[in-house]
Amino acid sequence: MEDGNIGMFINYEHANHVYNVTVERRENEFFITYDNIEYTVTAQEIKPGQLNVNLGDRMIKCMISEGEDRKYVFINGQVFQVKRVELTGRRKTEKKETDLNSPISGTVVSVKTKEGESIQKDDVIMVIEAMKMEYLIRAPYNGLVKKINFKEKDQIEIGKLAAEIERTKED
Amino acid sequence: MFSKVLIANRGEIAVRIMKACQEMNIKTVAVYSDVDKHAPHVHLADESVSLGDPTPSESYLNIQKIIESAQKVSAEAIHPGYGFLAENPDFAKACKDSGIVFIGPSASVIKHMGDKIEAKKTMQKANVPVIPGYHGDKQDVSTLVHEGKKIGFPLIVKASSGGGGKGMRLVKTDDELEQAIEGAKRESKSAFGNDSVFLEKYIDKPRHIEFQILGDEHGHIIHLFERECSIQRRHQKIIEETPSPMMTPKLREQMGSAAVAAAKAAGYTNAGTVEFMVDGHHQFYFMEMNTRLQVEHPITEATTGIDLVKWQLKIANDMELTVKQQELTQHGHALECRIYAEDPAHGFLPSVGTLSKVEFPQGPNVRNDAGIEPDFEITPYYDPMLAKLIVSAENRTESINKMIWALSQYVVLGVTTNISFLAQVLEHPEFQRGNITTHFLETFFKDWTGGKKGELPVDALIALAVYDAMHTQRQELVRFKEADPHSPWKHVGRWRMGT
Numbered sequence: 001m002e003d004g005n006i007g008m009f010i011n012y013e014h015a016n017h018v019y020n021v022t023v024e025r026r027e028n029e030f031f032i033t034y035d036n037i038e039y040t041v042t043a044q045e046i047k048p049g050q051l052n053v054n055l056g057d058r059m060i061k062c063m064i065s066e067g068e069d070r071k072y073v074f075i076n077g078q079v080f081q082v083k084r085v086e087l088t089g090r091r092k093t094e095k096k097e098t099d100l101n102s103p104i105s106g107t108v109v110s111v112k113t114k115e116g117e118s119i120q121k122d123d124v125i126m127v128i129e130a131m132k133m134e135y136l137i138r139a140p141y142n143g144l145v146k147k148i149n150f151k152e153k154d155q156i157e158i159g160k161l162a163a164e165i166e167r168t169k170e171d
Numbered sequence: 172m173f174s175k176v177l178i179a180n181r182g183e184i185a186v187r188i189m190k191a192c193q194e195m196n197i198k199t200v201a202v203y204s205d206v207d208k209h210a211p212h213v214h215l216a217d218e219s220v221s222l223g224d225p226t227p228s229e230s231y232l233n234i235q236k237i238i239e240s241a242q243k244v245s246a247e248a249i250h251p252g253y254g255f256l257a258e259n260p261d262f263a264k265a266c267k268d269s270g271i272v273f274i275g276p277s278a279s280v281i282k283h284m285g286d287k288i289e290a291k292k293t294m295q296k297a298n299v300p301v302i303p304g305y306h307g308d309k310q311d312v313s314t315l316v317h318e319g320k321k322i323g324f325p326l327i328v329k330a331s332s333g334g335g336g337k338g339m340r341l342v343k344t345d346d347e348l349e350q351a352i353e354g355a356k357r358e359s360k361s362a363f364g365n366d367s368v369f370l371e372k373y374i375d376k377p378r379h380i381e382f383q384i385l386g387d388e389h390g391h392i393i394h395l396f397e398r399e400c401s402i403q404r405r406h407q408k409i410i411e412e413t414p415s416p417m418m419t420p421k422l423r424e425q426m427g428s429a430a431v432a433a434a435k436a437a438g439y440t441n442a443g444t445v446e447f448m449v450d451g452h453h454q455f456y457f458m459e460m461n462t463r464l465q466v467e468h469p470i471t472e473a474t475t476g477i478d479l480v481k482w483q484l485k486i487a488n489d490m491e492l493t494v495k496q497q498e499l500t501q502h503g504h505a506l507e508c509r510i511y512a513e514d515p516a517h518g519f520l521p522s523v524g525t526l527s528k529v530e531f532p533q534g535p536n537v538r539n540d541a542g543i544e545p546d547f548e549i550t551p552y553y554d555p556m557l558a559k560l561i562v563s564a565e566n567r568t569e570s571i572n573k574m575i576w577a578l579s580q581y582v583v584l585g586v587t588t589n590i591s592f593l594a595q596v597l598e599h600p601e602f603q604r605g606n607i608t609t610h611f612l613e614t615f616f617k618d619w620t621g622g623k624k625g626e627l628p629v630d631a632l633i634a635l636a637v638y639d640a641m642h643t644q645r646q647e648l649v650r651f652k653e654a655d656p657h658s659p660w661k662h663v664g665r666w667r668m669g670t
Binding site: 008010012014015017019021022023024025030032034035039041043045049051053055060062063064065066067071072073074075076077078079080082084 | 628
């Protein structure tokens with residue numbers, strides 16, 4: 001947490017499923033993380049609700065409008081009704097347990113911890129870049145970093161174990 | 172020509188008719204119920220008259236209120252559109268009795284064609300093929316069983332005054348016949364107060380193909396070719412096209428002549444439609460005559476260049492039909508999709524709500540006939556059809572591709588619509604091959620749940636997050652953060668190296 005940029009944690013609900021997203025704006029760039037992948041995009045609101053979002057060499061064109069308790073997102077001829085679930089207090093939404101295997105083949109951009117360090121659940125261990133997107137390997141539980149299998153600039157293959165964490169015995 | 176016409180309807184068809192009137196320098200009068208006070212058809216009209224209570228019987232179906240409205244504003248003619256009072260002979264008569272021109276055929280023609288048994292008898296006399304069946308007055312069960320066995324199986328028992336599948340039975344073998352007749356009679360009695368039924372041969376691989384008719388008051392009757400309307404849900408059309416992919420020049424000639432003969436036999440004037448059932452062997456049978464402008468009339472306009480509504484007004488004004496049958500040709504191919512506020516993934520249940528965004532696709536040969544605009548509220552009082560999208564192109568393949576593209580650009584937010592369902596029907600290989608029957612949707616789309624719609628795509632999440640970040644003020648964030656330590660607004664540090 002090296003600076004004070006303001007970001008948002010947002011939970012979107014669609015068809016009884018909750019999607020946890022973070023978004024941070026820095027001047028004209030937006031950094032969005034979802035499912036341990038970071039997307040860096042620029043965007044333009046052409047007219048109210050009509051967005052063109054540049055994601056690498058791809059353009060997302062969409063239309064968003066706000067209903068009473070939900071937003072409507074029109075994208076590629078389909079409409080999705082999405083509700084924003086505000087987190088009050090410390091209510092947690094259902095979340096998949098993270099995995100220490102790389103979800104993709106790519107390049108290790110940075111390693112955030114060292115062997116022998118203790119680490120908290122959800123701390124970032126490693127950042128992997130592929131196809132202009134960044135994937136985060138997070139600690140699935142509190143523990144001790146036993147081994148880190150890759151260093152910066154290494155190539156990592158999909159499914160390879162990024163690191164080994166010894167789970168801390170609770171209580 | 173008339174100087175002022177009242178349009179006794181709402182939605183896209185009222186808008187469509189008003190635009191034709193405006194082109195012809197005819198002043199237009201809208202009628203509206205309380206929930207339609209801010210509807211597009213009211214905005215478009217030169218004058219408007221309130222009908223009050225939105226219940227159809229108290230508003231758009233109320234003959235007395237509509238006649239009084241026309242008298243109040245001195246309208247010379249009334250266009251009924253389709254639905255509501257369009258095929259009500261009492262309304263046509265009430266107009267005439269009040270000295271107002273009803274834009275459509277005479278009350279007696281409407282009445283005659285509205286009685287399905289009478290209409291079929293008239294057609295048989297005019298040598299128009301009708302589905303083999305029994306339409307007699309003798310309604311005792313033993314006569315009906317005897318007649319049914321003469322027709323052969325499978326056959327259908329239908330209520331004479333029926334509709335919507337009520338009082339209808341499919342009979343596959345003769346031992347089911349008696350029970351089916353009794354059941355249909357009971358159901359018809361309770362639904363329509365009349366237990367009269369008729370029997371008909373069941374048509375295999377049926378297509379619904381209709382012919383557009385125009386007739387004037389001077390004895391001229393022409394047809395404007397066919398429309399293929401087999402794609403139906405709950406006996407209601409949702410996609411129509413012309414020419415029909417199964418049509419041959421010879422069959423078109425035969426059916427067109429039969430349609431003109433049918434209209435002549437009925438003494439028909441103004442715009443009308445002769446509906447046929449066509450079986451897998453290209454045998455066609457008269458089904459019924461719709462004595463009004465049809466929802467799907469724009470595809471005929473797109474392929475013939477004829478403006479049917481303007482001709483309705485001219486004919487009602489006693490002008491002669493100058494379009495000759497031999498001068499008419501079809502150009503290219505046209506498709507229409509009906510945009511409904513309904514959920515195809517849940518039994519086509521109507522959807523209500525306020526429209527937050529509406530954007531129509533625009534492009535060459537793309538026509539939008541719409542009765543909606545942003546902020547308009549869709550209520551449960553009336554038919555949930557919002558608009559029609561009509562495209563035309565050189566041939567059927569290009570027309571389908573254009574329609575799929577146009578649907579992908581069609582934005583209606585605020586209610587659930589059938590737009591992505593329509594696109595998937597058009598993408599179906601059997602539809603693309605032209606292998607369609609009236610059973611198409613129940614065969615291929617029976618348990619449709621929305622296709623790809625189940626999961627929220629990551630693109631939508633990215634777009635939403637960007638939108639929400641754009642629309643949240645920095646000051647607001649700070650305020651939230653200070654007010655509630657547990658709020659979702661937090662400092663998020665960038666974890667990336669070197670930034």
